[in-house]
Amino acid sequence: MAQVILSLSNVSKVFGGLRAVDQVSLQVTIGERRVLIGPNGAGKTSLFHCISGTHHASAGKILYLGRDITHLHEFDRTILGIGRTFQISSVLVDLTVLENIVLAILGIQKNKWQIWRHYLKIKGVESKALAQLGQVGLQGQADVFVKNLSYGERRQLELALALVNNPQLLLLDEPCAGLSPSERKNLFNLIKSLPRSITMLMIEHDMDVALGLADRVTVLHQGRVILEGDSDEVRQNPQVREIYFGQA
Numbered sequence: 084m085a086q087v088i089l090s091l092s093n094v095s096k097v098f099g100g101l102r103a104v105d106q107v108s109l110q111v112t113i114g115e116r117r118v119l120i121g122p123n124g125a126g127k128t129s130l131f132h133c134i135s136g137t138h139h140a141s142a143g144k145i146l147y148l149g150r151d152i153t154h155l156h157e158f159d160r161t162i163l164g165i166g167r168t169f170q171i172s173s174v175l176v177d178l179t180v181l182e183n184i185v186l187a188i189l190g191i192q193k194n195k196w197q198i199w200r201h202y203l204k205i206k207g208v209e210s211k212a213l214a215q216l217g218q219v220g221l222q223g224q225a226d227v228f229v230k231n232l233s234y235g236e237r238r239q240l241e242l243a244l245a246l247v248n249n250p251q252l253l254l255l256d257e258p259c260a261g262l263s264p265s266e267r268k269n270l271f272n273l274i275k276s277l278p279r280s281i282t283m284l285m286i287e288h289d290m291d292v293a294l295g296l297a298d299r300v301t302v303l304h305q306g307r308v309i310l311e312g313d314s315d316e317v318r319q320n321p322q323v324r325e326i327y328f329g330q331a
């Protein structure tokens with residue numbers, strides 16, 4: 084049987100009186116590409132925050148490779164191999180592409196407090212950063228200020244930032260949101276080309292993108308899992324069609 088990388092048991096996240104995530108249980112196996120769908124406000128991002136440690140779950144348990152990470156700090160989860168992108172763009176626009184990557188690399192290194200040293204003099208940093216940019220097709224843009232990148236290229240950079248720590252589990256929160264059709268296709272192909280050594284959990288609104296990538300799909304509605312299945316099961320499920328597509 085495939086080994087489980089991520090296991091959630093009855094995870095809830097409460098904001099005041101609102102149960103954004105309500106007793107969610109799910110398991111993702113190593114190498115799997117799982118897509119999380121659901122209407123606006125379903126609790127998808129809140130669930131991601133609980134897994135990445137941006138927020139702490141109000142109740143329930145989260146295991147990563149069998150280890151209880153429910154109460155672990157976000158940074159420690161990154162070190163353990165959980166990488167993520169954000170729904171809202173999180174790059175530093177007044178720095179160059181290379182500088183953004185270098186900061187991410189230094190952020191996870193023990194010598195990060197030597198940041199006053201010129202970053203390119205720190206052994207291996209520049210070559211690692213350039214290799215990372217190569218992986219997402221941005222090697223030619225290393226010296227471009229992020230504010231001058233297209234929106235699609237920014238998303239590529241965000242993907243590179245999430246890959247800096249060689250994550251075993253990658254959380255992608257609507258990576259293609261707001262992109263033009265051609266940018267969307269480009270980024271989607273890039274995500275699809277990532278090796279299976281990276282397990283993926285991706286939130287995606289576009290049904291074609293979601294079902295084109297997913298081995299399995301989890302459908303969230305009002306904080307709860309209402310269905311887990313393969314693409315065909317999700318497409319054909321009447322409750323999903325009703326809730327997600329607004330049609331019976």
Ligand SMILES: Nc1ncnc2c1ncn2[C@@H]1O[C@H](COP(=O)(O)OP(=O)(O)OP(=O)(O)O)[C@@H](O)[C@H]1O
Nearest residue numbers: 098101103121122123124125126127128129130170
């Ligand atoms: N920090 C917060 N404080 C209070 N309420 C929040 C907070 N974050 C999210 N919520 C609420 O929790 C619910 C779930 O939000 P969440 O962002 O997780 O949904 P989502 O499925 O990611 O939606 P979308 O598809 O629009 O991104 C919403 O009602 C939202 O308003």
Ligand SMILES: [Mg+2]
Nearest residue numbers: 127128129170
């Ligand atoms: Mg969201």
